[in-house]
Amino acid sequence: MLSRVADNLHWMSRYIERAEGMARMIQVHQRQALEYVQDEQQLKEFWSPVLQSICADSIQVDNQDIKQLGHSLIFSETYSNSIFSCISFARENARMVRDQLSEELWLELNNIYLSFRNQDAKALYAQGSDLLLDKVTRFSLVFQGLADATIPHGEGWRFLTLGKYLERADQTSRMLDTLNLRTKESTRADLMSVLSCCTALSAFRQQFRGNLSLPNAANFLLFSEDFPRSIRFCIRSIDHILHSISGVPAGTFSNEAERLTGSTLAMVNFTDWNQVKAKGLHETLDELQSTLIEIGQCVFETYVLLPSEIKSLGERSSAQFIQAQQQQ
Numbered sequence: 001m002l003s004r005v006a007d008n009l010h011w012m013s014r015y016i017e018r019a020e021g022m023a024r025m026i027q028v029h030q031r032q033a034l035e036y037v038q039d040e041q042q043l044k045e046f047w048s049p050v051l052q053s054i055c056a057d058s059i060q061v062d063n064q065d066i067k068q069l070g071h072s073l074i075f076s077e078t079y080s081n082s083i084f085s086c087i088s089f090a091r092e093n094a095r096m097v098r099d100q101l102s103e104e105l106w107l108e109l110n111n112i113y114l115s116f117r118n119q120d121a122k123a124l125y126a127q128g129s130d131l132l133l134d135k136v137t138r139f140s141l142v143f144q145g146l147a148d149a150t151i152p153h154g155e156g157w158r159f160l161t162l163g164k165y166l167e168r169a170d171q172t173s174r175m176l177d178t179l180n181l182r183t184k185e186s187t188r189a190d191l192m193s194v195l196s197c198c199t200a201l202s203a204f205r206q207q208f209r210g211n212l213s214l215p216n217a218a219n220f221l222l223f224s225e226d227f228p229r230s231i232r233f234c235i236r237s238i239d240h241i242l243h244s245i246s247g248v249p250a251g252t253f254s255n256e257a258e259r260l261t262g263s264t265l266a267m268v269n270f271t272d273w274n275q276v277k278a279k280g281l282h283e284t285l286d287e288l289q290s291t292l293i294e295i296g297q298c299v300f301e302t303y304v305l306l307p308s309e310i311k312s313l314g315e316r317s318s319a320q321f322i323q324a325q326q327q328q
Contacts, residue, residue: 003304005100006159008093010299013147013163015090016109019083020140021171021197025054026073026083027133028196032189049181053174054081070129075122083136084116102150105143112139155245162241162299169234170292172198173285176221179214180282191217198229218281219273231288232268238295239265245303257298264291 036042076082091113115121125132175197179186195201224230239261253259276284
């Protein structure tokens, strides 16, 4: 497979997963924010850690126009992580590799892109934001199902799945980190919001029988072995996919991406809540986010860049490199 094809499939998948994560985050927090609409200061304190976690600090919270906040997070063309921006980036990546996609996949992505471009999405939003956010969430789930059911599970599918799990792990860590960014102790409503953003509330209740606490919620989202949005599950999936691409046996590594993923998986496998608490939840999540960025960069350098291009990167940081790739 051509390296640029693999890169486009990877980023197409990441942007679609990011759009879904944004849709869930907006929907959950808009509902919770209703109890603060009478107090502008409380409203800002509520939204500030959420916006900080998704790198949307530039978007202002105004009590007089709270609906505009959700509108900006969905439709902004200048904020690169808005739902519209993510869908636009995904569609552009898909357009460049249409021959690698099934007709069903392309139609699903192109249809939702056109609904945003021709104002249908804004008309639906005017009827109720939940209607549009539900549509975005369903689109992502249908797209992932079609990807598994309608394209060969070869290298292209592996890079597509790799992008999904890299983005999913990052999204989970960011939602969990909002608890650390709040100035007050996390309430029961805050914990339920984080779990809902990760579609983990029902699964959490099955395991912990309603015993909702920060240690239990963090333990579930970090270390669950079988919940598909836990960080442990995602990193294990990334490790499996990378070894499937390279063909080397599990437990060994042939490139830096595999080495980093393997060491991170070992760390997660042999860490518990007490160790996280001693180190600090924010510090643990910050380290995981940095490692995920570095894994993404190493994947790019291993499978996309030519050796001469790698040398030309110079001393650019991992964060700068990934940001540049997101703007492609």
